[in-house]
Amino acid sequence: MSGVSNAQSIEWLPIDRVNIVNPRDRNQPIFKEIVDSIAKIGLKRPITVTRRTESDGEWFDLVCGQGRLEAYQALGHSLVPAMVVEADPEDCLIASLVENCARRHHKAIDLLKDIGAMQTRGNSLADIARKTGLSMEYVHGVTHLLNKGEQRLLQSVEARTIPLSVAIDIAEADDEGIQRALHEAYENGLLKGKKLLAAKRLIELRKRRGKCVEGSSNRASPKMTTAKLIKVYEEDVARKSALIKRARNAHDQLMLIVQSISRLSDDEGFLALAEDEDLYHLPSGITERMAQPERKNDAQGSIEA
Structure with missing residues (x-):
């Protein structure tokens, strides 16, 4: 923006001397997150202001950072770190509007x-x-x-x-x-x-x-050699094999549970006890499996194995 000077300095300014040029309504849950974050780790970015002189002393118009300013004030601070830039009121207003529109798209x-x-x-x-x-x-x-x-x-x-x-x-x-x-x-x-x-x-x-995010490093991407390609393939196979093994273990355990409940359901003493404890009704998924003969055979096979 042509009207805003690139020359910047960071100063600690009295909060009651900062004027919010373009005030907006505050989303309270998000504002609470800002307050909690600043209380825990401090202010991650100074606010941005421009200086103006009045008869009663120096004042500062807020360019961007209303949430941070108000959070700092809510925490009881009287001073806030600010980047002081040179800009006229119109440019301050435009910069504030731009920040409001672009806030969610800033790369952390x-x-x-x-x-x-x-x-x-x-x-x-x-x-x-x-x-x-x-x-x-x-x-x-x-x-x-x-x-x-x-x-x-x-x-x-x-x-x-x-x-x-x-x-x-x-x-x-x-x-x-x-x-x-x-x-x-x-x-x-x-x-x-x-x-x-x-x-x-x-x-x-x-x-x-790796540790770096794609597109964030200036270094050229390493070439994919045959050895690296094979290594990636073997890692992927190992990962999927482990997933299949866990799935089979889960299946076998479920079959054991179904078979055990099937046997208990033939025990009148167990049924009476379950009914007394209001545990007579089983989850529909288990009752459906128990009703299927092939499921029972699978379960019996798992136990015998």
């Missing part, structure tokens, strides 16, 4: 790379934390993962799929250590349900395709 990995760029330019971790409003723990963890090229893990951290501490443990561990880290994260309540499944898929993807 680019934000994390900014931390690496600041370190490359000679900023210490303490300087980065101070300038960005992030916690030292978060900055240290992100730079550690950046230095190890762990782009997939970084994306998951930014998406809040994996906690930063768990991502660091995974980056440092071998295959056995990774499984141990996932188990400990589950036991500690850091990874549950869908997040645990997503973490396992990420580990598998990282193992097969």
Whole structure:
């Protein structure tokens, strides 16, 4: 945008001196997530403002970052880190509208790379934390993962799929250590349900395709040699064979259950006890299998085997 100067500096500004040029209604659940995130790890990006001078002193018009500004205020802060740019009011308004439209399409990995760029330019971790409003723990963890090229893990951290501490443990561990880290994260309540499944898929993807995300590295893609192609094929065969083995084990166990219940259903004492405990009705899937003669034969064969 021609009206906005590229010259930028980060300053800590009084929140009550920042004017929201283009205010919008707040989605409360999303706003709570922003507040919780800032409370836990600090501000990931400074807000952007432009300076103007009035008779009662300096004021700042918000270019972008209303959610971050209001979250910082909700947490009781009086100062907020801000990037001060040069722009006229019309450009501030346009930039704010553009941010509102493009917010959901921003690549999170680019934000994390900014931390690496600041370190490359000679900023210490303490300087980065101070300038960005992030916690030292978060900055240290992100730079550690950046230095190890762990782009997939970084994306998951930014998406809040994996906690930063768990991502660091995974980056440092071998295959056995990774499984141990996932188990400990589950036991500690850091990874549950869908997040645990997503973490396992990420580990598998990282193992097969590497730490970097496709299209994010400037290095040329390695050529696929015959040996590498064979290795990929063998890994795929091994993975599918393991899946087939697990499916067969599950089938055999189900047949054992069906056969056991079939035998118990002929025991009058068991039926009376089940009825007393209101457990007389079986799941429809099991009763259907018990009603099919071929299923019974399969089950009997599994037991005899």
